[in-house]
Amino acid sequence: EHEIVRVQLSERSYDIQIGSAILSSAPEFFAARTKISHAIVITDESVQPLYADSIVAACATAGMRTTLISVPAGETSKSIAMADRLWNESLAGGADRKSVVIAVGGGVIGDLAGFIAATFARGLAFFQVPTTLLAQVDSSVGGKVGINLPAAKNMVGAFWQPQGVLIDVDVLKTLPxxxxxxxxxxxxxxxxxxxxxxxxxxxxxxxxxxxxxxxxxxxxxxxxxxxxxxxxxxxxxxxxxxxxxxxxxxxxxxxxxxxxxxxxxxxxxxxxxxxxxxxxxxxxxxxxxxxxxxxxxxxxxxxxxxxxxxxxxxxxxxxxxxxxxxxxxxxxxxxxxxxxxxxxxxxxxxxxxxxxxxxxxx
Ligand code: NAD
Ligand code: ZN
Known part of the structure; x- marks a missing residue:
């Protein structure tokens, strides 16, 4: 049982799929929307063992090459220093213009990974797998991505729409x-x-x-x-x-x-x-x-x-x-x-x- 919300934008549309026990179908959800040869999975250190590791494993089984990058949990990771690290680790992981970014985490990860997707190699395709309630109902919808400056939140960023958003309500069980x-x-x-x-x-x-x-x-x-x-x-x-x-x-x-x-x-x-x-x-x-x-x-x-x-x-x-x-x-x-x-x-x-x-x- 799942629901689909279609977001219709002037240039293209994409689906938000919402349901229970749908995380295991993540590789099919991605592959149905974009050809993926290399995926950069971006997550935080709390969400990685809970959900990102299994998504990476499922993508590998489905024949996708993946690079997993995990950042410290929390707002401080939405920084230019962290973006710099992610650009370089993506490149070192073999990323090119055809790579796809997959954000697995809360709003911090969605905003940061989306910013990397918007900027690396002039823009990569991007998926969101939001894991906090706030990210599922707010930050993963609307296309705003970005990072903070020390003096101003969300001051550097872009509008960058995902290819799709996969929301599994079961992940909320572990949310504090x-x-x-x-x-x-x-x-x-x-x-x-x-x-x-x-x-x-x-x-x-x-x-x-x-x-x-x-x-x-x-x-x-x-x-x-x-x-x-x-x-x-x-x-x-x-x-x-x-x-x-x-x-x-x-x-x-x-x-x-x-x-x-x-x-x-x-x-x-x-x-x-x-x-x-x-x-x-x-x-x-x-x-x-x-x-x-x-x-x-x-x-x-x-x-x-x-x-x-x-x-x-x-x-x-x-x-x-x-x-x-x-x-x-x-x-x-x-x-x-x-x-x-x-x-x-x-x-x-x-x-x-x-x-x-x-x-x-x-
Ligand atoms: P967050 O991403 O920091 O997540 C909160 C905490 O929950 C983190 O410690 C994370 O590791 C942990 N966590 C995440 N998923 C979990 C799970 N399933 N189980 C256990 N722990 C889990 O914070 P947030 O509240 O999701 O997002 C806040 C950010 O969202 C802010 O940076 C804000 O600017 C941004 N935001 C963006 C938009 C937008 O339109 N782009 C809108 C609203 C908010
Ligand atoms: Zn708000």
Whole structure:
């Protein structure tokens, strides 16, 4: 049992296949989409023994020559130093213009391996095998790849679409509980911004989601991929502004991430708190009634996500928000709900209202 989401882009389309027990069919999935003589499999040191080794072995059995490259787990691997290492190890492994890059790991690996695919020999074909919930519902869809500069996240990169994405929900069994829950914040986000029925489905299936039920997860992840694909298709290169809806909760989120000290909050945890700030802000602007915030609060709480604003000084948070790329002429802009399943970009928001929305959550 699996589902397929087709991502239709102006130049070509590709499939995201989602299901249980489909990792073993990875070589067939790749071979059906690209002729592979040499595969560069990029992973991290935690994911390698869990999943990448077996994919490499299966590819070898299928007659593909493979080069496995494993980097330390964590955000610090998204660096120019690591890209330099991967370019050189790919070359030493015999890579050429016909080689194919396969990313096996979370969002860090997807972004880094995708960046190598986009740049090595002016661009190689690329597959994603995302292994965190965040990567399965967010970072593996949309074609953004890249690395960090010391002073700015995701500052160097490209739009580079994969040939296919293979999502096996079984890999989530080994994901640490906190990482799993953090990914659920982005899942809830899709319901709020685009699909009230999906939000209700999440509410009705909290227990199964917490137990990582494979059938429910297949449906949930497929729906998220479809919703993100629909947005990406209308704004492939983030030029029309339509992709902005995906940033619901993220202006607050980024400000908390920047001020709470590295590692204090996982991205998804900051998204959870940020969505509630945005929702309270929408209430204070009389765009929604309090029940819309309450339903998000209750669902996020039941899924085990934090909902309270962290106990930090407010001024550094406000300063971080002013540095957000959505600020226009010094006025804050936010993606705000108009009802469950629908959001709008709202400009000209006063600092005071934003501040109140943060403090009211403390
Ligand atoms: P990550 O890749 O660091 O993975 C989190 C941790 O989980 C790592 O330690 C990893 O080794 C471990 N792990 C991965 N899969 C596992 C599994 N199945 N079982 C056990 N452990 C496993 O982090 P992430 O949260 O997946 O991704 C975050 C990155 O994604 C950030 O760099 C962010 O910028 C990027 N991102 C990109 C996009 C995009 O559109 N390209 C969107 C959102 C986020
Ligand atoms: Zn996010």
């Amino acid at each position: 509980e906190r990482e799993y829950r953090a990914g659920l914040a982005e899942v809830v986000k899709y319901g709020v911004i685009l699909d009230a029925d999906f939000f209700a489905y999440l509410e009705a299936n909290v227990a199964a989601i917490r137990e990582r039920d494979k059938n429910v997860l297949t449906r949930v992840i497929a729906r998220c991929c479809q919703l993100k694909a629909d947005v990406v298709q209308t704004d492939e290169r983030e030029t029309t502004g339509l992709r902005a809806v995906l940033n619901y909760g993220h202006t607050f989120c980024h400000a908390f991430e920047a001020t709470c000290g590295y590692g204090e909050l996982l991205h998804g945890e900051a998204v959870s708190i940020g969505m509630l700030c945005a929702s309270r802000l929408a209430e204070s602007l009389q765009r929604i009634t309090s029940d819309v915030t309450e339903r998000q609060f209750n669902l996020l709480t039941e899924l085990g996500l934090p909902t309270a604003t962290p106990q930090v000084d407010i001024e550094p948070v406000m300063a971080a928000m002013q540095r957000d790329k959505k600020v226009e002429h010094g006025k804050l802009q936010f993606v705000l709900p108009i009802r469950l399943g629908n959001v709008e970009l709202v400009g000209g928001v006063s600092n005071d209202l934003a501040k109140t929305a943060i403090i009211d959550g403390q």
